[in-house]
Amino acid sequence: MGIVSGSRARSPWLFLLNASSCNGCVMEFLAALSPRYDVERLGCVLVGTPRQADVLVIVGPVMRKMLPMIVRTYEQVPEPKAVVAVGSCAVSGGPFVGSYAFEGPLDDVVPVDVYVAGCPPKPEAIIRGIYEAVARKFGRGPGGGDGD
Amino acid sequence: MTRERELMRVPFGPIHPALKEPVKLTLLVDGEEVVDVSIELGYVHRGIEALAETRNIVQVLHLVERVCGICSHAHPLCFIQAIESIGGIEPPERALYIRSLVAELERMQSHLMWLGVMSYQAGLLTLFMYALRVREGILDVLEEFTGNRVIKEVNTIGGVRRDLDDRIIARMRSAVKELRRALKLLIEAVHDKTLESRLEGVGVLEHGEAVELCAVGPVARASGVDFDVRRDDPYAAYSQLRGKFSVIVRRGGDALSRTEVRILEVLESTELVEAILDELPQGEVRLGKPLLRLSREIPAGEDVSRVEAPRGELLYYVRTDGREFLNRLRIRTPTLANFPALMAMLRGSELADVPIILSSIDPCIACAERVTLVDAREGARRTVRLSELRRGGG
Numbered sequence: 001m002g003i004v005s006g007s008r009a010r011s012p013w014l015f016l017l018n019a020s021s022c023n024g025c026v027m028e029f030l031a032a033l034s035p036r037y038d039v040e041r042l043g044c045v046l047v048g049t050p051r052q053a054d055v056l057v058i059v060g061p062v063m064r065k066m067l068p069m070i071v072r073t074y075e076q077v078p079e080p081k082a083v084v085a086v087g088s089c090a091v092s093g094g095p096f097v098g099s100y101a102f103e104g105p106l107d108d109v110v111p112v113d114v115y116v117a118g119c120p121p122k123p124e125a126i127i128r129g130i131y132e133a134v135a136r137k138f139g140r141g142p143g144g145g146d147g148d
Numbered sequence: 149m150t151r152e153r154e155l156m157r158v159p160f161g162p163i164h165p166a167l168k169e170p171v172k173l174t175l176l177v178d179g180e181e182v183v184d185v186s187i188e189l190g191y192v193h194r195g196i197e198a199l200a201e202t203r204n205i206v207q208v209l210h211l212v213e214r215v216c217g218i219c220s221h222a223h224p225l226c227f228i229q230a231i232e233s234i235g236g237i238e239p240p241e242r243a244l245y246i247r248s249l250v251a252e253l254e255r256m257q258s259h260l261m262w263l264g265v266m267s268y269q270a271g272l273l274t275l276f277m278y279a280l281r282v283r284e285g286i287l288d289v290l291e292e293f294t295g296n297r298v299i300k301e302v303n304t305i306g307g308v309r310r311d312l313d314d315r316i317i318a319r320m321r322s323a324v325k326e327l328r329r330a331l332k333l334l335i336e337a338v339h340d341k342t343l344e345s346r347l348e349g350v351g352v353l354e355h356g357e358a359v360e361l362c363a364v365g366p367v368a369r370a371s372g373v374d375f376d377v378r379r380d381d382p383y384a385a386y387s388q389l390r391g392k393f394s395v396i397v398r399r400g401g402d403a404l405s406r407t408e409v410r411i412l413e414v415l416e417s418t419e420l421v422e423a424i425l426d427e428l429p430q431g432e433v434r435l436g437k438p439l440l441r442l443s444r445e446i447p448a449g450e451d452v453s454r455v456e457a458p459r460g461e462l463l464y465y466v467r468t469d470g471r472e473f474l475n476r477l478r479i480r481t482p483t484l485a486n487f488p489a490l491m492a493m494l495r496g497s498e499l500a501d502v503p504i505i506l507s508s509i510d511p512c513i514a515c516a517e518r519v520t521l522v523d524a525r526e527g528a529r530r531t532v533r534l535s536e537l538r539r540g541g542g
Binding site: 018020021022023024025026027028030031033034035036060061063064065066069094095096098099100101102119120122 | 170190191192193194195196198199202210211214215216217218220261264277280281283284287297298299
């Protein structure tokens with residue numbers, strides 16, 4: 001594992017994309033950054049632009065007006081990238097299936113690597129989802145350990 | 149020598165990195181000064197009002213819970229009050245107290261979350277982390293009582309779905325006590341010179357403007373509008389709790405006043421929670437009938453209901469068709485009511501203050517981390533990150 005791919009796996013940078021979410025998942029994602037859960041201990045850093053990100057965390061159902069923004073944001077994330085769909089809305093549409101603005105579950109729009117279900121999922125589950133995505137896409141899990 | 153004035157259009161959003169929902173602001177700036185602003189909404193439009201017309205009352209109850217994850221108790225509470233008033237249903241006293249209790253716990257966590265976001269925007273990451281850690285104590289008791297940290301699902305037609313027992317009451321008391329201790333430190337941190345000077349005099353909303361533009365909630369109260377639905381049009385158990393809390397009013401109208409109002413409201417909420425736990429009446433927490441039968445017994449009718457959500461007055465208009473479905477649901481959220489006030493605050497402000505002003509109204513949106521500056525005359529674009537704006541660049 002080279003130095004670039006090694007650091008990518010050990011310290012993945014996250015970008016949170018809110019696709020029409022109700023904020024429930026956003027709050028739990030922020031809680032995952034907070035001292036109790038502290039996703040930064042795995043080397044994860046929240047960044048301000050998709051162009052710097054390795055992992056794209058998407059919350060919320062895909063609604064019509066956001067659809068082009070989601071695709072564009074996904075395209076702006078450089079390869080290799082991992083996508084984590086957080087919350088029932090991103091996974092399936094949740095309670096919003098049947099709305100005139102609903103454009104289908106997230107994996108109809110962009111490829112999704114890990115699904116974290118729940119309304120909203122707890123911060124622990126979100127961290128697990130990020131871990132799995134990194135381990136799957138970048139060869140090994142984040143954080144300091146060697147074996148895992 | 150006369151210098152030709154250049155007006156620039158600065159679009160904010162809709163996608164931005166860190167916190168919360170997408171919204172697009174287009175600012176017209178003259179140098180550093182914001183001359184005009186327009187707000188484009190609809191990025192999170194989910195068609196909830198139309199969806200509600202296709203579902204029955206019980207399903208809609210779960211749908212409105214998900215209008216907003218931060219005030220996920222205020223929305224169903226407001227909806228269920230309208231339904232109960234149409235059906236002539238009186239929930240038991242204990243249920244009303246529990247509704248108020250959860251509403252106050254929700255207010256605390258919402259205001260603490262806001263304090264975190266606000267200090268993040270002001271560049272004080274320490275306070276962000278600290279506020280979020282303090283908030284976990286409230287989320288713990290909420291989870292223990294309702295089963296979920298965010299979406300609480302406590303309300304049902306004619307009462308609440310869960311009852312308090314002695315163990316959870318004791319847990320709540322100690323959580324509130326702990327919070328009050330932590331609040332002292334938070335209040336001190338807010339009144340620290342660094343943060344205070346960042347917030348003072350920023351985004352001023354005069355009393356007259358607040359009244360004229362129909363601002364609600366802490367935004368209005370920070371501009372000297374003495375109004376709180378809990379006191380002025382009591383619902384749930386608030387008519388019995390009248391003497392137990394005071395409405396926090398400040399006259400400054402700036403971001404600092406709004407911060408003060410919110411943080412002192414958390415303090416008032418701790419008082420309220422203790423009063424509710426002290427006075428909690430005995431008895432049932434819901435009517436004995438099955439939920440679906442109750443929902444079928446709701447006659448055709450219409451009603452308007454309002455509650456004081458953490459962000460201000462939330463208003464629901466509900467019209468039922470008498471066959472367990474809805475003909476119309478209309479939701480007026482406090483953030484929407486505060487947008488005209490936000491525009492008034494932004495006009496004449498400095499570009500670097502925009503993120504602070506935006507988050508100072510506690511919008512259910514906080515959208516700007518990357519900004520594209522468009523030179524109106526040359527059409528040249530350059531992209532600026534919010535963090536640069538925070539440093540006062542632009």
